Amino acid sequence: MLEGWKKATAQTLKAGDPMNDFLSLSNRILTILAGLLGAAGVAGSAVAAHGGYGETLNTASLFALIHAALTIALTRGAPTRLSTLAGALIIMGALLFCGDLALRALAQRALFPMAAPLGGFLMIGGWLISALSGAFRRN
Numbered sequence: 001m002l003e004g005w006k007k008a009t010a011q012t013l014k015a016g017d018p019m020n021d022f023l024s025l026s027n028r029i030l031t032i033l034a035g036l037l038g039a040a041g042v043a044g045s046a047v048a049a050h051g052g053y054g055e056t057l058n059t060a061s062l063f064a065l066i067h068a069a070l071t072i073a074l075t076r077g078a079p080t081r082l083s084t085l086a087g088a089l090i091i092m093g094a095l096l097f098c099g100d101l102a103l104r105a106l107a108q109r110a111l112f113p114m115a116a117p118l119g120g121f122l123m124i125g126g127w128l129i130s131a132l133s134g135a136f137r138r139n
Contacts, residue, residue: 023079030087031075037094038068044102053105060101067094067123074130082133086126093122 041064048057067090074087097119100111110116 019081020079023081023084026084026088027075027079030071030084030091033091034068034071034075034087037064037071037091037098040098041065041068044098048105056101057105060098060105063101063123064094064098067091067098067126070127070130074133080133080137082129082136086129086133088126089122089129090126093119093124093126095119097123 041061044057044061044064047053048061051057071087071090071094074083074090077083096111096115100115100119103109103111
């Protein structure tokens with residue numbers, strides 16, 4: 001049973017395969033979004049340090065930096081369905097979580113109800129799928 005799971009999640013993709021093209025494009029998009037998320041994390045840290053916006057903005061910035069680095073790490077090497085899914089969940093979760101915290105700190109309002117918890121849930125899912133991706137990766 002485990003062998004079937006390994007085969008389905010870590011199949012080798014061939015050149016010209018539409019799924020390979022999709023995963024390669026997805027990796028490029030995730031890398032771009034991770035770079036923007038990291039830049040926002042650095043900018044947010046500067047504003048938090050010099051603008052007096054408190055720990056909420058600092059937390060958002062730290063999470064943005066950590067999850068940007070994780071997403072970039074996931075996009076290195078040959079893309080797999082699991083690594084792409086993990087990266088997408090992490091980016092979506094970080095945007096919701098960090099965006100909600102930053103908006104609370106800067107504008108004293110929420111993005112929408114439960115945005116931060118939903119973002120946190122997506123980031124946790126991304127970390128777990130990242131672990132699965134590593135466990136079933138073929139080298």
